[in-house]
Amino acid sequence: MIFLQYEKLKRHHAKAENDVSQILLEQEQIFQRTQPKTVTLENEKVKGGSPENKFDAYLTEKEARKIDERLEEAKKIRDEFGELLRAKEKELRASKDITDKIYRCRYLDRMKIRKISHLVSYSEPQIYRILKAIRNMIENDSFPV
Numbered sequence: 001m002i003f004l005q006y007e008k009l010k011r012h013h014a015k016a017e018n019d020v021s022q023i024l025l026e027q028e029q030i031f032q033r034t035q036p037k038t039v040t041l042e043n044e045k046v047k048g049g050s051p052e053n054k055f056d057a058y059l060t061e062k063e064a065r066k067i068d069e070r071l072e073e074a075k076k077i078r079d080e081f082g083e084l085l086r087a088k089e090k091e092l093r094a095s096k097d098i099t100d101k102i103y104r105c106r107y108l109d110r111m112k113i114r115k116i117s118h119l120v121s122y123s124e125p126q127i128y129r130i131l132k133a134i135r136n137m138i139e140n141d142s143f144p145v
Contacts, residue, residue: 002088002097004141033054
């Protein structure tokens with residue numbers, strides 16, 4: 001049953017996508033520190049001192065956290081999972097297994113039960129039973145992500 005492998009890859013791809021988003025959010029938070037803010041007169045410096053260069057601080061912190069390297073690696077992993085997912089979808093679409101066909105029709109092509117019933121020559125209640133079994137297999141198969 002290829003749909004289980006497809007679901008596993010789909011979850012891995014979603015986790016990789018989330019990792020990329022988290023790194024981008026971290027980068028955005030660091031960048032927001034460089035943006036102008038309102039001036040408060042309460043903390044006005046009386047004595048001199050060197051003004052803080054916010055952009056240099058941004059670059060330094062970005063380099064210290066290795067954001068560019070982590071982002072590049074996370075994007076590479078996400079893209080590889082995307083390629084694997086597309087290949088598995090191709091394999092799933094070519095599968096002759098009835099559960100794979102029903103999974104494909106319902107979850108990939110978003111067909112209605114009646115249309116699936118006509119396509120695979122099963123009754124609608126039987127399609128519902130198979131879909132329930134598919135959901136149970138997906139839920140019971142522990143996907144380590």
